[in-house]
Each structure stands twice: as C-alpha cells, then as structure tokens.
Amino acid sequence: MADAGVDSEVEYTGRYLVLLDQDDPKAGLDALTSGAGVASAQHIPSGASGTRALEGGGTVVLDDLGIAIVETAPDQRSALAATVASTPSLISAEPERVLRVYAERTATRTDEYFDGYCDGYAHGVADLTGRVRGDGQPRAGVPQAAAIPRWDESQATWGLQAVLATESTFTGAGTGVAILDTGIDVSHPDLAGRVVQSASFVPGETVDDGHGHGTHCAGTACGPKRPAAGPRYGVACEAGIFVGKVLNNRGRGPDGQILAGINWAMAQRSVRVISMSLGVPVAFGDGYSRIYERAARRAMQRGIVMVAAAGNESRRPSRIEPVGQPANCPSILAVGAVGPDFSIAPFSCAGLNPNGGGVDMVGPGVGVLSTWRGGGYRLLDGTSMATPHVAGITALLWEQNPGATAAQIVALLRAGTRNLGLPVPDAGLGLVQAP
Numbered sequence: 001m002a003d004a005g006v007d008s009e010v011e012y013t014g015r016y017l018v019l020l021d022q023d024d025p026k027a028g029l030d031a032l033t034s035g036a037g038v039a040s041a042q043h044i045p046s047g048a049s050g051t052r053a054l055e056g057g058g059t060v061v062l063d064d065l066g067i068a069i070v071e072t073a074p075d076q077r078s079a080l081a082a083t084v085a086s087t088p089s090l091i092s093a094e095p096e097r098v099l100r101v102y103a104e105r106t107a108t109r110t111d112e113y114f115d116g117y118c119d120g121y122a123h124g125v126a127d128l129t130g131r132v133r134g135d136g137q138p139r140a141g142v143p144q145a146a147a148i149p150r151w152d153e154s155q156a157t158w159g160l161q162a163v164l165a166t167e168s169t170f171t172g173a174g175t176g177v178a179i180l181d182t183g184i185d186v187s188h189p190d191l192a193g194r195v196v197q198s199a200s201f202v203p204g205e206t207v208d209d210g211h212g213h214g215t216h217c218a219g220t221a222c223g224p225k226r227p228a229a230g231p232r233y234g235v236a237c238e239a240g241i242f243v244g245k246v247l248n249n250r251g252r253g254p255d256g257q258i259l260a261g262i263n264w265a266m267a268q269r270s271v272r273v274i275s276m277s278l279g280v281p282v283a284f285g286d287g288y289s290r291i292y293e294r295a296a297r298r299a300m301q302r303g304i305v306m307v308a309a310a311g312n313e314s315r316r317p318s319r320i321e322p323v324g325q326p327a328n329c330p331s332i333l334a335v336g337a338v339g340p341d342f343s344i345a346p347f348s349c350a351g352l353n354p355n356g357g358g359v360d361m362v363g364p365g366v367g368v369l370s371t372w373r374g375g376g377y378r379l380l381d382g383t384s385m386a387t388p389h390v391a392g393i394t395a396l397l398w399e400q401n402p403g404a405t406a407a408q409i410v411a412l413l414r415a416g417t418r419n420l421g422l423p424v425p426d427a428g429l430g431l432v433q434a435p
Contacts, residue, residue: 235392337365
C-alpha cells in the first residue's frame with residue numbers, strides 16, 4: 001500500500017479506500033477497528049448523499065458498494081496495511097486520490113475553467129483541430145485523413161451529425177442519465193425543468209455549477225432538440241437528467257465524493273447510464289482500481305452502464321499517455337476523442353496498459369459546442385466532451401431495448417461503432433453511432 005503524499009501529477013488526501021468482502025462487510029470493519037485503530041464508521045445507505053458524513057471526516061462506509069473511506073493518522077498506515085494483508089474479509093486498500101475535470105492548458109485559456117486538470121480547452125476560434133483551417137480546407141504540409149467532411153453546423157453540431165444522433169428516431173425518453181461532475185446550471189434555459197434529481201457531494205457547495213464543466217457535459221448528453229439559441233447539440237434530447245455534484249467549483253474532488261455519487265446514482269429510479277468526465281493519470285504499467293471496478297460491476301448488475309473519459313495527458317505525436325483512472329477499469333467504457341476530420345485528438349490518451357486499460361471507443365471531442373454556466377454556451381475540446389456523446393447514445397439504446405441487460409447494451413454499443421481506420425489503442429472499435 002503506497003504512502004499518501006503529493007507528486008507532480010497526482011494529489012492524495014491522506015485517506016484510504018478499503019474494499020470490504022461483499023458477504024461479510026462487518027467482519028472487515030471490525031478488523032479495521034481492532035487491528036488498525038480505525039474509529040467506528042458512519043454508514044451511507046443506498047440512495048443517500050451522505051454529504052454530512054463526508055464533511056465530518058472519520059471513516060465512512062458506502063453500504064451499497066461495500067467500500068470504506070478510512071481516515072488514518074500517519075502512524076496508523078503501517079498497521080492498516082498489515083491488517084488488510086492479513087484479514088480475508090478485507091480485499092484491498094488504495095490511497096484516496098484527488099480527481100479533476102479534464103482541461104488542457106493552452107495559450108487560449110480564458111478563465112477559472114483551467115483550475116481543473118487535464119484535457120479540453122475553451123475557445124471561440126474556427127481552427128478546431130490544428131489540421132483544418134477556419135474555411136474547412138486542409139492545412140498545407142499536414143497529413144490528412146482520407147476524407148475530411150465539411151460540416152454545416154447551422155442546424156446541429158458536427159458531433160451530433162458524426163454520431164448519427166440527428167438521424168435517429170430515438171430521444172432517450174424514459175431513460176435517466178447521471179452526470180457526475182461539477183454540478184449544473186439549474187436555471188439555464190435549455191436545461192431548466194429537465195433535472196429529475198440532484199445531489200451535491202461537495203461539502204459547503206450546492207449542486208449549482210460554479211465551474212461550467214458539468215453543465216457542458218449535461219448539455220452534450222441530454223440537451224434539447226430545439227435549444228434557445230444556436231444549433232442542436234444534445235444527443236438524448238428527452239432523457240431525464242440526474243446530477244451528482246462530485247467535483248467542486250474548481251473542478252476537483254476526492255475519490256470518496258465520486259464513489260458517493262456513484263452510490264447515489266445507482267439507487268435512482270430510471271438511471272441507466274453514469275457519465276464521468278473526470279479522472280486522474282496513471283503510470284505506464286499501472287493496473288486499474290479494484291475499488292472502481294467493484295462499483296462498475298455493481299452498476300452493471302443493476303442495469304447501469306458506466307462511461308468515463310480516457311484522459312488527455314497525451315501530447316501527440318511526441319508523447320502518448322495511458323488511459324487514466326477510473327476509465328481504465330475493465331467494466332467502465334473508456335472514451336477517447338476525435339476531431340472533425342476523424343483523426344485522433346492530440347491530447348487523447350491511449351490503451352497502453354494491460355488488464356482493462358484500453359480505449360473502448362471514441363466520440364467527438366474537438367470543437368464541441370454545449371451549454372455553459374450563466375445561461376450561455378461554449379466550445380470545448382477533450383475526452384470530457386467525447387464521453388457524454390457516448391452516454392447520450394447509450395440512453396438511446398436503452399430506449400430502443402428497454403428489456404436488455406447492461407452487458408447487452410455494451411455489446412450493442414460496440415457492434416454499432418464506425419471503424420475509422422485508426423489504431424485500436426487510440427480509438428478502440430471506432431466512433432460511437434446512434435441506433
């Protein structure tokens with residue numbers, strides 16, 4: 001079990017996540033108390049937000065997931081490691097990390113959105129990919145894809161056209177999409193009245209989005225067919241929006257808040273998709289989190305598909321980084337990003353690690369228009385933007401196949417992708433497509 005601390009890329013809180021035996025969680029908690037001196041735990045039952053418990057510190061147990069968030073003093077950590085290693089009812093432990101929205105730092109940075117982390121930048125320019133000029137023509141001397149579409153975005157964004165959402169007869173009606181992010185602009189004219197349930201897991205902050213990232217992702221996944229201004233940008237235009245604010249207004253939040261959001265979303269009636277445009281980088285050779293894998297498997301058993309952003313630490317072609325956490329879990333769909341010319345986005349991470357660390361598919365992630373805080377709209381780049389495209393299309397598939405299992409929906413997603421001729425580590429099976 002690694003020591004908690006801070007390095008150049010990953011910040012730790014000092015707490016630990018402990019995976020309890022599903023059949024006997026009490027035995028594991030008793031062992032933590034007797035063997036590691038861990039104080040008695042507060043329990044967050046299924047469907048509860050547990051914000052007060054998270055705010056109060058100490059040990060918190062997410063009952064539905066069988067995961068304990070353990071507060072330990074530095075001199076207790078060796079005892080905690082020994083207890084976990086010697087107790088059959090304690091499966092594993094890992095240090096709690098701070099996850100962040102994906103925001104690339106560039107010369108076009110404009111505001112506090114860039115207090116976030118790793119992929120996607122705000123801009124208002126026509127040159128969206130570095131390969132295509134503002135008039136849609138290829139830049140001289142830059143290798144091009146076989147065919148670069150000329151997108152007319154007067155009626156719908158290029159992303160919606162590329163994933164065939166504009167041609168689908170499905171709207172996501174009757175299906176809930178949970179957006180776990182920085183909250184939502186509850187008064188945005190395109191989203192007002194669309195939020196079915198919401199909860200904040202951030203101590204001291206309401207669900208209102210003081211950042212903007214969560215509002216953008218919610219709009220892409222579930223924005224209306226006829227927005228107040230501009231072209232259509234939302235995939236599942238009649239799906240119910242469920243908002244879990246798990247990142248603060250600076251775009252940051254520890255694992256415990258994200259897991260509490262998952263715990264809450266799993267209990268919400270009609271939720272069939274959990275979308276997470278957040279993450280933390282991992283090193284080459286690192287495995288996936290058994291904590292998040294447990295959560296994803298529980299969700300699948302409940303008929304819920306989880307999708308997450310692959311991450312944007314890459315700086316292609318000179319540097320390509322592996323898919324981050326939690327997207328690198330085998331039971332979570334990892335989403336990479338492509339631009340309007342169907343080339344892989346230069347920031348998009350790749351499937352370089354074994355045991356679940358691959359990219360499953362890609363979505364539109366460059367020059368993506370969607371809602372923003374303050375009732376506005378913004379163009380952003382990132383796997384953060386690609387992920388809600390996949391979440392929205394998953395909702396369309398659930399509407400089309402209401403009796404399917406989560407595994408069957410995932411199989412339909414995979415089978416329906418469009419092969420772009422890109423390397424599998426970069427793009428997985430290809431571009432997600434609407435039914």
